Amino acid sequence: MSTKKLWGGRFAEKTEQWVDEFGASIPFDQQLAEQDLEGSLAHVKMLKQTKILSAVDADQIIAGLESLQQQLLAGELEFTIQNEDIHMNLESILSDQIGPVAGKLHTARSRNDQVATDFHLYVKQQIPTVIKELKQLQKVLIEMAEANVETIMPGYTHLQHAQPISYAHYLLSYFEMFQRDIERFEFNMKHTNIMPLGAAALAGTTFPIDREFSAQELGFDEIYHNSLDAVSDRDFALEFLSNASIMMMHFSRFCEEIILWCSYEFNYLELSDQFSTGSSIMPQKKNADMAELIRGKSGRVYGDLMGLLTVMKSLPLAYNKDMQEDKEGVFDTVKSIMPSIKIFTQMLATAKIKKENMAAATRNDFSNATELADYLANKGIPFREAHAIVGKLVLQGIETGTNLQDISLDEYKKISPLIEEDVYHDLQSEVAVERRNSLGGTGFKQIKLNIERAKQLWEA
Secondary structure, eight states: OOOSOTTGGGOSSOOOHHHHHHHOOHHHHGGGHHHHHHHHHHHHHHHHHTTSSOHHHHHHHHHHHHHHHHHHHTTOOOOOGGGOSHHHHHHHHHHHHHOGGGGGGGTTOOHHHHHHHHHHHHHHHHHHHHHHHHHHHHHHHHHHHHTTTTOEEEEEETTEEEEEEEHHHHHHHHHHHHHHHHHHHHHHHHHHSEEOTTOTTTTOOSSOOOHHHHHHHHTOSEEOSOHHHHHHOOHHHHHHHHHHHHHHHHHHHHHHHHHHHTSTTTOOEEOOGGGOBOOSSOTTOOBOHHHHHHHHHHHHHHHHHHHHHHHHTTOOSSOOGGGGGGHHHHHHHHHHHHHHHHHHHHHHHTOEEOHHHHHHHTTSSSTTHHHHHHHHHHTTOOHHHHHHHHHHHHHHHHHHTOOGGGSOHHHHHHHOTTOOTTHHHHTSHHHHHHTOOSTTSSSHHHHHHHHHHHHHHHHO
């Protein structure tokens, strides 16, 4: 392969190897080889269609590029540091294989719009895959929710027992979070599905190109209408990293709770052995390491977002070499999030739910305190007064080891003669959950409605 720099005509001195290595992007941007060949094929077909290149020259280049595609699939292409990036490597290989006519491929094109096009194509291809995996996770959440409508667990605020809720309600809360993630990625596609090809270096070109033709060939819905913006824009990549960061925040929160629920103190869940590890010194240990690792990867994805934001924050228009740093973070994020979603989905689907432990945790606490306050309010006692009464009963119960449902009716009558035997019905965790049927609440009827809504969103 030729290693003579394709831009070297203006330079009298050669760069040293270590300088080449510092400036080269081929160690990582070779991941764009598929997209680069795809973009080049569309470009040369446009050059042929507009008669900027003769049919003979264009067909020779097209055949050469298609051959490179086959060689790439077969793992037969080798790239060099001396050719800097994937674009120059592929053009150099093409030149070796079909001769000087390969030099006509770059007519009416710059590496600036070329790399931007490659990057758009890459992110454009990743987004549907991310959405597909999130939809698979949502399917698991729906199935688990359907099986656990009447599974009772403590609901928490400040990590303190707050009110009893349905486990299905808990699961559906994450369905909603991941639905917003999907919608963010879908919107991300709008800005990713814009083609920069044809902007050339920054000012467009004097050749009579047909950008609409190129966009149709590459499957882009829209074309950048400003050539400066086309080569300078990395918003679509920032949106992808931002969306991935928010998504990983959701996974991290979910993983944190799974880790807690699997602990000896909670004992609400047990993960499959397939997604757990042991200790090298403590034989009894079963660690939720996959959940911990996914939680940890959220920080890595955040770092990728902050890295690109920092690279872009003070760049003047148009292209700058700094922008070579745009890809590694995106590649790294894709590498982090795709296995995270898949592993999490299977980890959750195979977890053992310890329903009795969950329910028991709501019977030996004071999470039914609001039920008693609501009961008193329904009897005509102002809610603030009812709140104070129940608060004193809770304090007394803590001191004596007595739960609200264990207080005698005689004692309750001393508080208010309006309290009847039915108070014990209202203080049951299952009843407390079932009765909360306000729109979006944890009541069983509401959950069933929300499961149907979730199914409709999933199918849409």
